[in-house]
Amino acid sequence: MYEDTKIVENDLFMKEFKIYKQIKSFDDLKKLNQCVFLDNLDPNLFNAIELNLNSLNEEDLKTSGLRPFNEIKCYELKSNPGLLVIPNPFENGYQRFLIKKCLYEYHDPPNKTNLDLHMKRDGNLWTNALKCQNFGEFNKLRWTTIGYHYDWTNKVYNELDYTDPPVDVAELSRVIAALIGYKNYKPEAGIINYYHLNSTLSAHQDHSEKNMNAPLISISLGSSAVFLIGTTTKTEKPVSLLLRSGDVVIMSEKARLAYHAVPKILADPEIDNFFQQNNEMCQSRKWYVSDQEWNNFYNYIKINRINLNIRQVNNND
Ligand SMILES: O=C(O)CCC(=O)C(=O)O
Numbered sequence: 001m002y003e004d005t006k007i008v009e010n011d012l013f014m015k016e017f018k019i020y021k022q023i024k025s026f027d028d029l030k031k032l033n034q035c036v037f038l039d040n041l042d043p044n045l046f047n048a049i050e051l052n053l054n055s056l057n058e059e060d061l062k063t064s065g066l067r068p069f070n071e072i073k074c075y076e077l078k079s080n081p082g083l084l085v086i087p088n089p090f091e092n093g094y095q096r097f098l099i100k101k102c103l104y105e106y107h108d109p110p111n112k113t114n115l116d117l118h119m120k121r122d123g124n125l126w127t128n129a130l131k132c133q134n135f136g137e138f139n140k141l142r143w144t145t146i147g148y149h150y151d152w153t154n155k156v157y158n159e160l161d162y163t164d165p166p167v168d169v170a171e172l173s174r175v176i177a178a179l180i181g182y183k184n185y186k187p188e189a190g191i192i193n194y195y196h197l198n199s200t201l202s203a204h205q206d207h208s209e210k211n212m213n214a215p216l217i218s219i220s221l222g223s224s225a226v227f228l229i230g231t232t233t234k235t236e237k238p239v240s241l242l243l244r245s246g247d248v249v250i251m252s253e254k255a256r257l258a259y260h261a262v263p264k265i266l267a268d269p270e271i272d273n274f275f276q277q278n279n280e281m282c283q284s285r286k287w288y289v290s291d292q293e294w295n296n297f298y299n300y301i302k303i304n305r306i307n308l309n310i311r312q313v314n315n316n317d
């Protein structure tokens, strides 16, 4: 999925990728003055998209850790129709839970990780990480697959290699899909990407899914990423978006097959803001993560990024 070795003449996507890869800090990024920050969207670049509760009710949003309906905003990038962004729609504190799940649980067998390609598991990866300085082998974790496990060699989803996606991820993605009008969305596969500050993800299209009509839903957690979103050709200059913890990107319709990439991960000077929780309100929620428990997850996530990427693979009957 991630390899796109096609050499293209006049590759403007690559040109941008190289510019952003060299950036060292948030200040550098701001000086460049080209990357779109989602907290202050330029109406010349984005259209507001009307969300719809459709078959949902406020309670469905609440159980998925989302804010009340009227507080969730969605925008479409005018230059790339179908590319939607939902700037952090989560309740305060809910991101702690998602991060905990990605670090502690979602990589457990039968889910697969890149580490399984060359080592046998010996207990839970995160429990082992905490016994080591600086998380030890856990730093080598690059991806976990859920649902239909992706076969990276043959670039297909393996029909026979399926485990139900985690319920919280499945429910959350169904709710997000419904809000943008996809009432029958089936979250059938997912990739959880784990990035260090010097990781990159090169330009690619996600075209292994049989179903190209269902949107691809992507949730950013932890450190920030410069995300490049282009069109179906690399000869067009991509737009760069800064994705911060909690931001949701949706690739739908014409943007479903757009080239995209992550040239840069940056430690976010405002990262603490995304994980604050109102303890009185949150303690009753099933997703509550106490400050004490949060500490180790926080130490990892302040210098790493997690991306949860959910797809429908098959066509609806
Ligand atoms: O990390 C991201 O934001 C994008 C990940 C991605 O494109 C993928 O997993 O296919």
Ligand SMILES: [Fe+2]
Binding pocket: 204, 205, 206, 260
């Ligand atoms: Fe992708």
